[in-house]
Amino acid sequence: MGVSIKDIARAAGVSHSTVSRALADSPLVKEETRERIKQLAQEMGYSPHALARSLVTRRTQTVGVVVTTIADPFVSEIVRGLEETGQNHGYTIILCNSNAEPRRELAAVKALREKRVDGIIVTASRIGDLYLPLLEDFGVPIVLINNQQTGKYVYSIGTDDLRGGQIATEHLLSLGHTRIAYIASPNNVNSSQARMDGYRAALEAAGIAFDPALVADGDGRPAAAMRATEHLLSRGIRPTAIFCYNDMTAIGTIRALRKAGIRVPDDISVVGYDDIPIVEYLDPPLTTIRQRKYDMGCMAMDMLLRLLNGAADVQDVTIEPTLVLRESTSAPRRA
Amino acid sequence: MGVSIKDIARAAGVSHSTVSRALADSPLVKEETRERIKQLAQEMGYSPHALARSLVTRRTQTVGVVVTTIADPFVSEIVRGLEETGQNHGYTIILCNSNAEPRRELAAVKALREKRVDGIIVTASRIGDLYLPLLEDFGVPIVLINNQQTGKYVYSIGTDDLRGGQIATEHLLSLGHTRIAYIASPNNVNSSQARMDGYRAALEAAGIAFDPALVADGDGRPAAAMRATEHLLSRGIRPTAIFCYNDMTAIGTIRALRKAGIRVPDDISVVGYDDIPIVEYLDPPLTTIRQRKYDMGCMAMDMLLRLLNGAADVQDVTIEPTLVLRESTSAPRRA
DNA sequence: GGCGCAAGCGCACACGTTTGCAGTATGATT
DNA sequence: AATCATACTGCAAACGTGTGCGCTTGCGCC
CATH class of the missing domain: 3.40.50.2300 (Response regulator)
Structure with missing residues (x-):
């Protein structure tokens, strides 16, 4: 423990500067001594002291x-x-x-x-x-x-994210959906805001008015998503599709739908966001927006x-x- | 950027040792100068250099x-x-x-x-x-x-893990299952071996002979679990329950069962291991062994x-x- | 007034590196 | 023989901190 460059120097009969250079493959030291030093370092179990090095290199x-x-x-x-x-x-x-x-x-x-x-x-x-x-x-x-x-x-x-929200929404629109809900994350989250902007843009491009009643607040985790979904269902108009802030939200949403006896996708379609590793194994496998x-x-x-x-x-x-x-x-x- | 203890010392008209001690709340320095030094350190935007410190403290x-x-x-x-x-x-x-x-x-x-x-x-x-x-x-x-x-x-x-395997298996036994499969992880993994030992122990305690044909090899991830499950199903005797090495395996297993038109738990029961955060939101919510x-x-x-x-x-x-x-x-x- | 004691502070070294500069051989060149 | 270049190697400073030890100062006590 704690063999330093100086210890090696002593053992090799050179100065510690030479050892330092040898270990750094500097051309300034004779090949023969370099090899000898490296050999010695090896045998003595030398491990460079990164902190000391950083102190001088400033890296x-x-x-x-x-x-x-x-x-x-x-x-x-x-x-x-x-x-x-x-x-x-x-x-x-x-x-x-x-x-x-x-x-x-x-x-x-x-x-x-x-x-x-x-x-x-x-x-x-x-x-x-x-x-x-x-x-x-x-x-x-x-x-x-x-x-x-x-x-x-x-x-x-x-x-x-704006584009992502757009793609998700366009996909649902192309399937024929018109009442599409969005389950958001707290609105101080930029990405949620951007995804929702994309969602609105896609809706409006399709000539569908944005309806605030179709937006519910989650927090990016399943539990909140379940509550948001239940809340959504309890309102009058039921959506035929739900776009979720992220996959975790989608997981909660699907769970809540199941609990309410609603089938996915037969009764309501769900699309997530992120494409986290497990969602392809869910039932049903989740349609989602992939982030790499x-x-x-x-x-x-x-x-x-x-x-x-x-x-x-x-x-x-x-x-x-x-x-x-x-x-x-x-x-x-x-x- | 880069104000050191010495800079503070110079500014305060003391030695750097005193600064070091002052910042460390040493009783060796007069309260008044200590305050003055701390004040100065604050103003000058001093941030201790952890590396230099570690070099001497050896921590x-x-x-x-x-x-x-x-x-x-x-x-x-x-x-x-x-x-x-x-x-x-x-x-x-x-x-x-x-x-x-x-x-x-x-x-x-x-x-x-x-x-x-x-x-x-x-x-x-x-x-x-x-x-x-x-x-x-x-x-x-x-x-x-x-x-x-x-x-x-x-x-x-x-x-x-042995106990965990036992608990899982006992649970299935208590429900009345007798043909219980195990989907393992590569056998150089200690924990899989231990869980399987628990599984065997529980079976044998219930007077059921261990049947190697009911063991399939996964790798702790869903894809391999799907293959293992399909493999299991293709053999003659179909299990009525499957104990999985971990939750990821269980997710793959359930997916494979679904694909084969087999209902969980109605046709086959599945228990996982770990209790990772999402499994309570799966469909069906997964019975599993919790690790804290x-x-x-x-x-x-x-x-x-x-x-x-x-x-x-x-x-x-x-x-x-x-x-x-x-x-x-x-x-x-x-x- | 001499002494001792305590408080407060600085000196100097240490931690393990890297690196500019100076030094010493060795051999070649004039 | 003197000079010089070349090839190594060592010295010493620096990076920023902690700390044992010794020095000064002030004060109280006899």
């Missing part, structure tokens, strides 16, 4: 990842992409859950700053207003996932790495969502 | 977490617990996905070692044999989740922290699994 090869909660299939898939491509380039990830609690958000940026991460990636549907500025004057590049926002050092990558979560993770990390390497031509990217047609949607029954 | 306040893949609802729930209680105690988490690939496992332990994490937590159903020794001679405490194994510095926490994933994460981190604080009385813990009765199981139809 930690570490990036901070902050998410609202890792226990969400959508974000964990993204994080998988982040970690994997990070690892491929010798970067390591510090994970912080914010739980959307300001206290934890603060703790997270504080920790990341003190640990001197080289950059930060944030996946949060809603970013505290106090929060981004804090990150910014920290001075490292930041990549936002699914949350366009701008600022110095800030770049973003995400799917085109894993790819987004990879791309976000790539983007950050380019920024860290001083690339000047880094552009925000927005990805086109696509419809994944499964079995939770069909033409409406004849009335 | 990084960081723990390494290695998982097979974060994109598994079971592990992400655990990680949530880990991260949260870590954060509560001022610890930060470095996340590594191994993907069960030796190459990545190696890379992970290398990185964690170089970054000098204070301890390591591993959640992997199968731990490479080469792997644990590597971690061990690294010399920091290690906590294994759901994988009892022993060694110096190694502690573990997990649920009693989040709690396990919290407890694992607690355990590690106690070890780091030099506690000598740390004991391995095994948690009792419990049956969560939902609607995917019922009495078999009369033949």
Whole structure:
């Protein structure tokens, strides 16, 4: 434990500078001694001290990842992409859950700053207003996932949610639906707002007036979706199709419909959003809008790495969502 | 950017030692100067340099977490617990996905070692044999989740899988089932083996002979479970109930049954394992064996922290699994 | 007035690296 | 023989912090 470069130097009868250079494959040291030193390092069980190195190089090869909660299939898939491509380039990830609690958000940026991460990636549907500025004057590049926002050092990558809402709604329209509901997420969530805008746009393009009574509020999780669905059903006019903010919402919605004895898609069609891994195995398999979560993770990390390497031509990217047609949607029954 | 303790010292007209002590609330510095220094630190936007500190204290306040893949609802729930209680105690988490690939496992332990994490937590159903020794001679405490194994510095926490298999099977037996199948995970996975042992024990206690023909191989994911189920159905004797290695397997199983026109639970009962968040919303809601994933994460981190604080009385813990009765199981139809 | 004690502070070293610069051989060139 | 280039190697400073030890100062006590 704790063999340092100096110990090796002593054993090899050279100075520690030479050892440092030898291990870094510097051409400044004779091949023969380099080999001897490497051999020795190996035998002595040497492991470089990343912290000491970082202290002088001013690079930690570490990036901070902050998410609202890792226990969400959508974000964990993204994080998988982040970690994997990070690892491929010798970067390591510090994970912080914010739980959307300001206290934890603060703790997270504080920790990341003190640990001197080289950059930060944030996946949060809603970013505290106090929060981004804090990150910014920290001075490292930041990549936002699914949350366009701008600022110095800030770049973003995400799917085109407006387009996604549009595609989902157009799909239902093309099947012949006209009374299409939307189950939203709290309206401080940008992505929900954008998806709903797409929904409205598609409706209006089809000559159908937007009806506020067909919008209910969820929170992106099944339980709330069930309540929202029940609420929706209890109103007079029953929709023939429901577009859900995300797949978790769709899961809750379908459950509530089943409970009420309503068949999917025979009585009501349902379309989700995200295409998280399990939904293809549901009953019925869920028609949904795919976000390329894993790819987004990879791309976000790539983007950050380019920024860290001083690339000047880094552009925000927005990805086109696509419809994944499964079995939770069909033409409406004849009335 | 980059204001150090020395800068503050200069500004305050004291030595950097005094600043260091003042910020650490040492009684060795006069309250008045302490306040002045803190004030100054605040104004100058000082952020302590954790790396430099760690270099001298030999503590990084960081723990390494290695998982097979974060994109598994079971592990992400655990990680949530880990991260949260870590954060509560001022610890930060470095996340590594191994993907069960030796190459990545190696890379992970290398990185964690170089970054000098204070301890390591591993959640992997199968731990490479080469792997644990590597971690061990690294010399920091290690906590294994759901994988009892022993060694110096190694502690573990997990649920009693044998008991879990037993409970699941007893439940089915008590409903009147006698032809109960098991869909396993590859047999190098300890937990699958243990659950199957419990399954066998329960069967035999009920005077039912274990029938190898009723065991099929999955891999813990829905796709393989579908194939396993189809395989099972294609054999002569059809089971009246299926116990699945985990919930993901159960999801695939149910899907395959549906596809074959078999109703759950009317024709065949299914019980899962884990109780991951979504299964209560499935159709039918899944009867399963609950593992307290989040709690396990919290407890694992607690355990590690106690070890780091030099506690000598740390004991391995095994948690009792419990049956969560939902609607995917019922009495078999009369033949 | 001498002494001791406590409080408050600074010096200097340590932690393990990287790296610019200077130094020392060795051999070649004039 | 003197000079010089070449090829290595070592010295020492720096990164930002913590901390043992010693120094000064002020005060109370005999």
